Amino acid sequence: MSADHERLAGLAERHATPFHVLDCSRLDDAANRLADVLGTLSRETRVYYSVKTNYLPFILRRLAARGMGADVVSGYEMDAALSAQFNPADIVFNGPVKTEEELAAAVRHGVRVHIDGRQEIAVLEQLAAEAGRPVEVGIRISPGVPVSTSSDPSYRAQAAAAALRNRFGWPAGSAELARIVGLIADSPHLRLTAVHAHLSSQIVHEELMLQAIGRVLDEAAQLHRRFGLREVNIGGGFGVPGIRRPRTGPLTALWAQQGGTPVQDEEPFLDIARLLPAVDELMERAGLDGVTLACEPGRWLVSDAMSLVTRVVSRKELPEARWLILDGGNNVAPWAGSGEVHRMEPIGRTYSSRTSTWSVSGPLCYENDIHASAVDLPDDTGPGDLMCLRDTGAYSLGRSNNFIRTRAAVVALDGDAETLVWRAETGTDVFLLADPWANPAAESTPPTAVSAPSAVIAAGTER
Structure with missing residues (x-):
């Protein structure tokens, strides 16, 4: 044994x-390997640990002590990152839903918000105006192309359709993206300084990932010329060798049902020692000189x-x-x-x-x-x-x-x-948490149902 x-x-x-x-020791080894790769690049880099991947406070404190930043997607994840002593300036707030209370906390602490909903812009502008200072924001962009493939054409068709229907951010090259950028530009107290993209999870097809990142960088280059970006964040999703995900569609299932033997595709290996230098080179070609390359590894770490x-x-x-x-x-x-x-x-x-x-x-x-x-x-x-x-x-x-x-x-x-x-x-x-108002120590009056959106938001985010 x-x-x-x-x-x-x-x-x-x-x-x-x-x-x-x-x-x-394994956690430290992964963090060291990532740092070694980033240290070979031609530009400044930043790592934001994806808190949703594993919010264990022991892990958060250990990575914060290494000087990493944190990627959070909820108010309580932001609280956890702050409690673990991540530098607020090195925390980014992503995700498709951010309540007014959460956005207020982000502005109060100096956490950068990556806009993923049109409604966030007006709320952030009001908060920044009330604070009497400009607030930096990022914007999430979707490349609209799949980052995984298979010998099964029905899987490829599903992946392509899913990439076009992606509900996170706005599609590269779209009129809606242009409108959102315009709203940010028209907001006196908001400063667009970052572009963000998170492509998927457990990505193992390196070339497809680079193609997708290339579409994001094309948009970032235009925004850089207009606003002067400080950072491009390519997200995470870096595949690890220890797990295998099925990449088959209905055609494979039908074939197996009829007695056929489905093809087992060889699982590619995503090597960040090749991927990240390739992204660095793409950024240089796109004219993103002086812009920081950031990533959000979670699973990989x-x-x-x-x-x-x-x-x-x-x-x-x-x-x-x-x-x-x-x-x-x-x-x-x-x-x-x-x-x-x-x-x-x-x-x-x-x-x-x-x-x-x-x-x-x-x-x-x-x-x-x-x-x-x-x-x-x-x-x-x-x-x-x-x-x-x-x-x-x-x-x-x-x-x-x-x-x-x-x-x-x-x-x-x-x-x-x-x-x-x-x-x-x-x-x-x-x-x-059951029957909290049956407990004499709890509040004596249960909450009442409310219909006003602001009341719903406030009640739904109490912690």
């Missing part, structure tokens, strides 16, 4: 499964840094399937059921060299709580054995839920230190 497996198994003696393990330790609770050998059922499921691994495949390793003892094909599921009474439909694992794997699911750092904590079972703990390993940085949820936690 490897030293890594041995340490994980030792944790399972002290913490109830399932639980996540954060390996700080934290995916490999966390693993889920879970335990086999049941083994079922049926005529048409052999099942291993774990105590960690869709509630703590929210990608289960979406077809996303993560590496899976049995740990804790020496296993048979003989393997069998298993279907692996979680414990939920829910048909899509499936980690893998077919994976080769030791033939003698059974109840009580430990299983390690790798690459659980991205979109695990924030998207976890208490559907049927409670959320898992997170244990951080930093050298020899072992620290519980997020305790496991309890049944009491689940119902903590």
Whole structure:
């Protein structure tokens, strides 16, 4: 048994499964590799950690201490970033919905807002006027082209249609984009200094990503000549090698249904050591000299840094399937059921060299709580054995839920230190917010329904 497996198994003696393990050395290594690549570029660079990817305060504080910025998409994420000591000037506020209260907080703290809704412009102008100072803003642009492909033409058609229908930002070259830019330009207290684009998630097709970024840079170059941009932010979505997403469409499903064998496309590898210098060169060609290149990695930084330790609770050998059922499921691994495949390793003892094909599921009474439909694992794997699911750092904590079972703990390993940085949820936690006005310590009067938009906004953003 490897030293890594041995340490994980030792944790399972002290913490109830399932639980996540954060390996700080892996997080630091990813951050160092990114810094090394950015350090080779010809211009200033800025990294904004995508807080929605994993808002664990321990991670936020560690990355803030490295001098990173933060990308937030809600008011409470902004609060979390500020609490973690990110420099407010190095926080960007993205996302399709920003309430008046959230925009006011951004202006108050000096957080730059990237405009993704027409209504934001008037609110920001009023807030800036009341503050008596200009406020810098960015604008989100959509390239309108897909950044992933497949040998399945029905997938390609779906990806192309989705790129045109993208609800984030405004399409490059569109009349609507021109109108939004005009509204910003006509706002006396707003200064357009940044362009932002976030293309997708788990992008592995480098050439397609560069083509899409090129369309954004064409728009950025025009805006730079007009306004004098300070930054172009290409977002994140950098694919990691530890997971695989299905890239198939209805044609593949029909072919399989008719007995065909679908083609398994080779998974490309996105190398940021090639990607980011290529973006730097595209910016130079576009005339964006002196403009900072920013990015918003989330998954790329934290995916490999966390693993889920879970335990086999049941083994079922049926005529048409052999099942291993774990105590960690869709509630703590929210990608289960979406077809996303993560590496899976049995740990804790020496296993048979003989393997069998298993279907692996979680414990939920829910048909899509499936980690893998077919994976080769030791033939003698059974109840009580430990299983390690790798690459659980991205979109695990924030998207976890208490559907049927409670959320898992997170244990951080930093050298020899072992620290519980997020305790496991309890049944009491689940119902903590229930019947708040039945609690004598709570307010005596429940809120009343309101219909005025401003009242709805205010009530909906109380924290």
